[in-house]
Amino acid sequence: MIELIQVSKSYNKGKVKAVDDLTLTVEPGEIFGFLGPNGAGKTTSIKMIVGLLKPDAGQVRVNGFDVVRQPLATKQATTYVPDTPAVYERLTGLEYLNFIGDVYGVPREARLERIGKWLEVFDLSAAVSNPIQSYSHGMKQKIVLTAALLPGPRVMVLDEPLVGLDPRAAHQIKEMFREHCDEGKTLFFSTHIMEVAEKLCDRIGIIHKGRLVASGTMEELRALDRREHSLEDIFLEVTGK
Amino acid sequence: MIRLGTLRTVIRAGLKSNFGLSVLKYRLFREKKDRWLVPVIGLAAAGALPALYGWVLLIEAAYATLAPMGQERALLSLGILAGQSLILLFGIFYVISAFYFSRDLEMLIPLPLRPAEVMTGKFAVIAINGYLTVAVIVLPVMIVYGALAEAGPGYWINAVLVYLALPVIPLALVSVAVVVLMRFINIARKKDALILAGSILLIALVLALQITLGRSFGGKDPGPGAEAVAAFFTSPNSLLNRVGAVFPPGIWATKAVAEGFGGEGPANLLLFLGVSIAVFALMVTAAERLFYQGLVGLAETSGKKRRLTRDEMSRRMSSGRRAVAAVFGREWKIMNRTPIFLLNGTLVVILIPALFVLMTTINLGGRGDGPDSMALLRALTSADPLPVILATALFMTICGSLNGTSSSTFSREGAQFWISQVIPVSPREQAAAKFLHSYLVAVLGVVTAGAAAFLHVKAIHLAAAAPLALVAGVLLTAVGMIIDLARPLLDWANPQKAIKQNLNVLLAILAHIGILTAVFFGVRAAVKAGASTPAVLAGLFVALTVLSAAGYSALLKFADKRYPEIES
Numbered sequence: 001m002i003e004l005i006q007v008s009k010s011y012n013k014g015k016v017k018a019v020d021d022l023t024l025t026v027e028p029g030e031i032f033g034f035l036g037p038n039g040a041g042k043t044t045s046i047k048m049i050v051g052l053l054k055p056d057a058g059q060v061r062v063n064g065f066d067v068v069r070q071p072l073a074t075k076q077a078t079t080y081v082p083d084t085p086a087v088y089e090r091l092t093g094l095e096y097l098n099f100i101g102d103v104y105g106v107p108r109e110a111r112l113e114r115i116g117k118w119l120e121v122f123d124l125s126a127a128v129s130n131p132i133q134s135y136s137h138g139m140k141q142k143i144v145l146t147a148a149l150l151p152g153p154r155v156m157v158l159d160e161p162l163v164g165l166d167p168r169a170a171h172q173i174k175e176m177f178r179e180h181c182d183e184g185k186t187l188f189f190s191t192h193i194m195e196v197a198e199k200l201c202d203r204i205g206i207i208h209k210g211r212l213v214a215s216g217t218m219e220e221l222r223a224l225d226r227r228e229h230s231l232e233d234i235f236l237e238v239t240g241k
Numbered sequence: 242m243i244r245l246g247t248l249r250t251v252i253r254a255g256l257k258s259n260f261g262l263s264v265l266k267y268r269l270f271r272e273k274k275d276r277w278l279v280p281v282i283g284l285a286a287a288g289a290l291p292a293l294y295g296w297v298l299l300i301e302a303a304y305a306t307l308a309p310m311g312q313e314r315a316l317l318s319l320g321i322l323a324g325q326s327l328i329l330l331f332g333i334f335y336v337i338s339a340f341y342f343s344r345d346l347e348m349l350i351p352l353p354l355r356p357a358e359v360m361t362g363k364f365a366v367i368a369i370n371g372y373l374t375v376a377v378i379v380l381p382v383m384i385v386y387g388a389l390a391e392a393g394p395g396y397w398i399n400a401v402l403v404y405l406a407l408p409v410i411p412l413a414l415v416s417v418a419v420v421v422l423m424r425f426i427n428i429a430r431k432k433d434a435l436i437l438a439g440s441i442l443l444i445a446l447v448l449a450l451q452i453t454l455g456r457s458f459g460g461k462d463p464g465p466g467a468e469a470v471a472a473f474f475t476s477p478n479s480l481l482n483r484v485g486a487v488f489p490p491g492i493w494a495t496k497a498v499a500e501g502f503g504g505e506g507p508a509n510l511l512l513f514l515g516v517s518i519a520v521f522a523l524m525v526t527a528a529e530r531l532f533y534q535g536l537v538g539l540a541e542t543s544g545k546k547r548r549l550t551r552d553e554m555s556r557r558m559s560s561g562r563r564a565v566a567a568v569f570g571r572e573w574k575i576m577n578r579t580p581i582f583l584l585n586g587t588l589v590v591i592l593i594p595a596l597f598v599l600m601t602t603i604n605l606g607g608r609g610d611g612p613d614s615m616a617l618l619r620a621l622t623s624a625d626p627l628p629v630i631l632a633t634a635l636f637m638t639i640c641g642s643l644n645g646t647s648s649s650t651f652s653r654e655g656a657q658f659w660i661s662q663v664i665p666v667s668p669r670e671q672a673a674a675k676f677l678h679s680y681l682v683a684v685l686g687v688v689t690a691g692a693a694a695f696l697h698v699k700a701i702h703l704a705a706a707a708p709l710a711l712v713a714g715v716l717l718t719a720v721g722m723i724i725d726l727a728r729p730l731l732d733w734a735n736p737q738k739a740i741k742q743n744l745n746v747l748l749a750i751l752a753h754i755g756i757l758t759a760v761f762f763g764v765r766a767a768v769k770a771g772a773s774t775p776a777v778l779a780g781l782f783v784a785l786t787v788l789s790a791a792g793y794s795a796l797l798k799f800a801d802k803r804y805p806e807i808e809s
Contacts, residue, residue: 050663053808072666088657094557098557101558102566105564125548
């Protein structure tokens, strides 16, 4: 479960308000899609959820733990996939996965099983003993995703996880999202792909200029306007074209 | 061939990116974040003034000794040659790195720029780095010489022209060599090996230069001070004469500056500038024809594709290390697999003592032979072993800790620092793991230095010095890490920036020198107060232990505070 309670964050000594009084809750078993134009505050919100940024005001809670006051408890429950796959290029894929397994305390058997499964799914088995610097962008994205899945986290937070992935891998990721949440776990991701959000998400939030301008299920969002329209239309409507 | 307007734009962008000018301007004036850096850098510069003053005094002394023999021009030659040699040596490293391995190439190559414009732009940035690198060596020589010789305007104008052209010949020669090498050998795909080979070649050259210099000085045994310098210059076998013979531009530059507008001055100036332009033109031609061809396949890195069997996978699967061990393992692997980190960290602590052994055994005639400085130290300390123990401890400490390992430990993570911030491992545990790694490198330096010192120092003195160096290493490692943690340099594309061009490394070295100076004054006060040698050593050990414990504890506390504040 993720809770953001009246969270604000600004840059440049308060001159640029990136997130403004944001309140939202993502329940266990829910896929939450976070949409917004460039610079709307998506990545800042995500970074506050995973503890990379400290909110100026408000509270962020993950699984009931305060992200600022109980960082280790929240980090143990969460994994994160950033928008650019910056990983240790000098390690091999397997060394990186072992590192993640060690720091999250994943038992050996569980490691073998999960790593084997996701490497197979992402077609990385043949490259896993090579240094990450020899990977393509998409392969790096896949190794970060595998690492995020390895601890079997209660909460997964992903920033634009589908960028750079081939259609097959993107399809598998979407399957994984559903599988993850069917186990009662929480998934929060940002995307620019309306179709994906529309088809996949249990609930959607749209952020604009740091404020949550719309939130709810697809039906609830459609109800905001009398006309029948797509998520893209709603997005353009609430973010002022 | 080259469009000047375009070239100016490429150079401006290169300078801004290389020196981080835009980022610095933004942080200083818009975000108002790094203003504390201004006084700190001012203080560091002020700290370097005594060394500069010492250099000026040495130049004056050498001039006073050489002038009566009519050999004062050799001083100017030495300054110019030293500057060009330094540019040549560092040039190998910078040229390979900037021309072939900097990530901005991926952005520059698709732009409508000619290869020669891209390469000349990069050349200009390296040349400006060259001016800054050799300024403290060459400019004092030129200024002091001019002032003492009461030189006219011709001297000063020619000096400015020669200084401006100084990096051109060495850098252009290195550039041509590197471009040709990359085109025809094309080992770019083995870029790690190339950087390492280039660096080792560089060190071998420095070593060879040191030995040659040492032989020129030590061979005639002229005694200390200015007389040695004079003998060095006037000796027919001196390095200067030899280098002058194989590298005539140094001699042309000297004559151009020394004679100004009169005598052979203008002719030599024309010769020097003409050759500089010709070599530069050669580089531009080589760039236009060969530069991009050598770049083909650059982004590729070799990697055999082989599926691991279930057994192999199982064998390679970690069976669950503790978090500290996992972070330590990551540090160790990344440091030793990144050539620039390896060279400036693990290798440097081995190379410096090795250099010391070579210099003291080859140049000074080995143990006990001749009036070498070690023999002098032994003679002085035959009654009291304290100075020799302290000097040995200082040597071991310097070899172990005065490098960039601890003071770049957070910076080295660069764009990957987010991983350290999201993993469920407390900052103090991560700092402890990083400390272990940095300290292990320091211990490696202390042990290697101890082995080197063993050639000159009695075992008992070494045994007394080692604990001091080992405990001082804890303090210096913690201080270096605290400095880096205060302002880690995470925004880099070229690993060279994280360790070689990282201000934290310089600040930490200054802090280390400050601590060692304070220790020196503390010991001196204890000796003056009449403390016995065992009492001084025991007191120093206890004081260093207390300070080390405090430093380590401060590091862990600071990590807990600082990690969540760093915005990556």
